[in-house]
Amino acid sequence: MSILTQIQKVKPLVLNLANQVTTQRVADVISFLGASPLMTKEIQEIESLLTIADALVVNIGTISEADGPIFLKACQLANQMNKPIVLDPVAVNVPYRASVVNQLLNAVSFDIIRGNAAEIAWFADKKVVSKGIDALELTVSPENAKIAAKRTGAIIVQTGKTDVVTDGNKVLFVSTDSPLFKVNVGCGDMLSATIGTFVAVSDNLIQSAYEATKFFGEAGVRATEDVQNLPGMFINAFLDEIYQKAREAK
């Protein structure tokens, strides 16, 4: 049975420590895949929610001081409970974010880290040009992703025009040729949540990360054709493609 069919059957609960910009888009993509999203930022309920969750997605996009202890507690509990964690290290090159992520890396293990080329370069201790949430480098090399995977022990999904999925040894590529991904802020957040949904029903980390990334990219390319390259309608067309494609899966 494919991972997508498994998602429809199990309807996993995907718990999100989401950012405040793209929360609805992230909830939508999880729901359209056939799973169940839940968003929280309340430390008092993390344990009970993780008990019933099948995966945790941590997105540091709109981090505040109160978030550090929540992220730490959620990730420690998820590790103890054997629930997979996907980290989206939005703008981790900014010093405050870097310090919080360093604390997390010292205390917990992430199963999958999904970021753009500049964010993944940070995990490899390399500098890549970035501006806020965006990577500005166009060439895509798998080297930083491989180093980041070896250093963190996580599967790395490095996104850009070509996505790279690696465990540090094996390297898989996904080509996503649509400019509308970049215009629509939050496609990276949506991809991280999609990966969280796939890994919620599959123990094979690299396979679920790769299949999620490929599925997401293909749906985006089809949606771009549906809306004739115009960005305003893109997210709706994209979510519809995801909904339909998820249900066509065998």
Ligand SMILES: Nc1ncnc2c1ncn2[C@@H]1O[C@H](COP(=O)(O)OP(=O)(O)OP(=O)(O)O)[C@@H](O)[C@H]1O
């Ligand atoms: N230049 C590009 N051409 C085509 N697709 C791209 C390009 N850059 C990114 N993508 C696609 O957009 C999606 C999100 O990746 P991106 O690298 O933009 O994440 P991000 O920077 O974290 O985005 P955000 O922070 O807005 O959520 C991925 O599916 C990726 O393949």
Ligand SMILES: Cc1ncsc1CCO
């Ligand atoms: C624009 C923006 N700012 C913080 S998070 C976010 C959404 C993309 O990750």
Ligand SMILES: [Mg+2]
């Ligand atoms: Mg991002």
